[in-house]
Amino acid sequence: MGQNSSRPKHTSKYSPKSGEVIENADAKRTASKSSKKTASPDVKILALDPFNVRATRPQFRILVIGKANAGKTTLLKKVCDSVDDPEIFSPSGEKIDPKVVEASHRRGEHDITNQLVFKSNPGYIFHDSRGFESGSVDEIKRVKMFIAEQAATNKLSDQLHAIWYCLPTDTNRPVTKADEDFFNTGVRGQVPLIAIFTKVDGLEDIAFTQLQDAGFNTNKALKKLAQKTQEMLADFRQRLKQTDYPPSEYLQLEDMRKTDTSCKELIKKTAATISDDALRMLFVSVQRNNISLSVRYALANAIDQTHIREITIWTLGYFGHVWEAYQEKVLTCEATLRKLCPIAFDLVAARAELISAICICTEQTFNEASTTPEKFCNAFSTALHVYRGSTLEHAIKEKIWALQWESYKDRYSFKDSELHKSMIEIVMSHPLRLNAST
Ligand SMILES: Nc1nc2c(ncn2[C@@H]2O[C@H](COP(=O)(O)OP(=O)(O)OP(=O)(O)O)[C@@H](O)[C@H]2O)c(=O)[nH]1
Numbered sequence: 038m039g040q041n042s043s044r045p046k047h048t049s050k051y052s053p054k055s056g057e058v059i060e061n062a063d064a065k066r067t068a069s070k071s072s073k074k075t076a077s078p079d080v081k082i083l084a085l086d087p088f089n090v091r092a093t094r095p096q097f098r099i100l101v102i103g104k105a106n107a108g109k110t111t112l113l114k115k116v117c118d119s120v121d122d123p124e125i126f127s128p129s130g131e132k133i134d135p136k137v138v139e140a141s142h143r144r145g146e147h148d149i150t151n152q153l154v155f156k157s158n159p160g161y162i163f164h165d166s167r168g169f170e171s172g173s174v175d176e177i178k179r180v181k182m183f184i185a186e187q188a189a190t191n192k193l194s195d196q197l198h199a200i201w202y203c204l205p206t207d208t209n210r211p212v213t214k215a216d217e218d219f220f221n222t223g224v225r226g227q228v229p230l231i232a233i234f235t236k237v238d239g240l241e242d243i244a245f246t247q248l249q250d251a252g253f254n255t256n257k258a259l260k261k262l263a264q265k266t267q268e269m270l271a272d273f274r275q276r277l278k279q280t281d282y283p284p285s286e287y288l289q290l291e292d293m294r295k296t297d298t299s300c301k302e303l304i305k306k307t308a309a310t311i312s313d314d315a316l317r318m319l320f321v322s323v324q325r326n327n328i329s330l331s332v333r334y335a336l337a338n339a340i341d342q343t344h345i346r347e348i349t350i351w352t353l354g355y356f357g358h359v360w361e362a363y364q365e366k367v368l369t370c371e372a373t374l375r376k377l378c379p380i381a382f383d384l385v386a387a388r389a390e391l392i393s394a395i396c397i398c399t400e401q402t403f404n405e406a407s408t409t410p411e412k413f414c415n416a417f418s419t420a421l422h423v424y425r426g427s428t429l430e431h432a433i434k435e436k437i438w439a440l441q442w443e444s445y446k447d448r449y450s451f452k453d454s455e456l457h458k459s460m461i462e463i464v465m466s467h468p469l470r471l472n473a474s475t
């Protein structure tokens with residue numbers, strides 16, 4: 038790509054208005070690979086402009102499906118880092134008094150159209166569905182209608198961006214006939230769906246009892262426990278994989294009540310299933326404190342850009358605290374970068390160097406800068422001035438240029454390659470701290 042190209046190479050077209058539906062080659066490629074059957078042709082794929090995505094400040098909308106007690110609320114609280122319950126809003130946005138829905142929630146019944154938002158992370162809107170029991174044709178129909186309605190809108194905020202399908206594994210049958218029916222009906226269209234096996238600590242208890250029943254003493258049963266649990270999970274996965282419209286991804290979660298368990302893998306897998314670059318950027322930046330995910334996607338998506346503006350757009354945007362006034366921040370930081378950094382980026386290692394510098398300086402501003410453009414841009418500029426010419430920069434450059442860049446082809450083969458992993462490692466292991474000697 039020549040120096041004069043100033044458009045992100047990988048969005049096939051810029052939409053003049055946020056949410057306008059345009060075919061996207063990248064999205065199509067991913068979608069066609071992602072599921073066993075091609076999803077319904079009437080479900081649209083968005084190709085979005087990152088500036089517009091930011092300007093309209095959409096929230097990321099997720100439908101969570103799972104039987105009563107599956108661990109849905111516990112999981113969402115963890116994702117949003119909240120101890121409080123979410124606030125509930127009607128489809129038109131009016132706040133609902135939790136007392137009004139308390140009795141039905143106790144029965145595990147939820148109105149799928151209500152929107153749940155945690156104060157601690159208003160970047161997400163969740164919808165809660167109670168899952169399916171045998172013969173619950175009506176419930177599947179309700180979910181189908183809801184997904185179709187959300188897909189029918191061209192407005193980014195109203196689109197359903199992902200489905201998290203929770204299957205509690207502490208029961209006799211984690212995957213029921215009703216679940217298989219759901220996955221055989223192609224309800225989800227092209228909305229990515231992650232099957233989440235929850236309460237795996239409970240499955241371990243079941244596996245342990247089965248091992249003891251099979252004649253293993255406690256010590257032997259304990260030794261075999263991990264393998265047995267994985268075999269049981271593989272069996273559940275297999276049942277879902279055999280359906281006509283299987284999940285896009287699978288995941289297992291340990292005891293989500295514990296403070297030392299994390300849902301980072303869920304976030305990583307959800308990000309990986311989103312096919313539109315700008316939408317993925319939105320999702321990654323909603324995870325305010327997941328810097329390594331931001332660095333991972335910034336590297337993967339900016340590496341092919343040969344223009345300083347596009348490198349800045351596709352790197353800065355993955356950081357949640359750059360959210361407000363994104364365009365203004367990009368343009369100001371670009372001006373700072375132009376003054377302080379070389380601007381020839383034909384060589385991929387030079388691009389990797391610039392992306393690293395942006396990531397490292399942005400990470401440094403995470404705790405320092407408020408979200409106002411002025412404070413952020415000043416903090417970024419200070420960080421870049423310290424970084425340029427520092428021993429830290431020299432160490433990073435040396436490591437970057439020592440990598441095997443001969444094997445680099447394009448951003449598609451770069452993603453998740455050894456080169457990509459090495460670059461993430463280099464950036465993450467060299468944080469810039471202004472009060473330390475750099
Ligand atoms: N053993 C175990 N228990 C869990 C786990 N996650 C949640 N729980 C417990 O399971 C019960 C149900 O959890 P919730 O998160 O309320 O489940 P839910 O799917 O939101 O349930 P409904 O809102 O009734 O549909 C609670 O007592 C949780 O403390 C887990 O990972 N392991």
Ligand SMILES: [Mg+2]
Nearest residue numbers: 109110111165
């Ligand atoms: Mg709940």
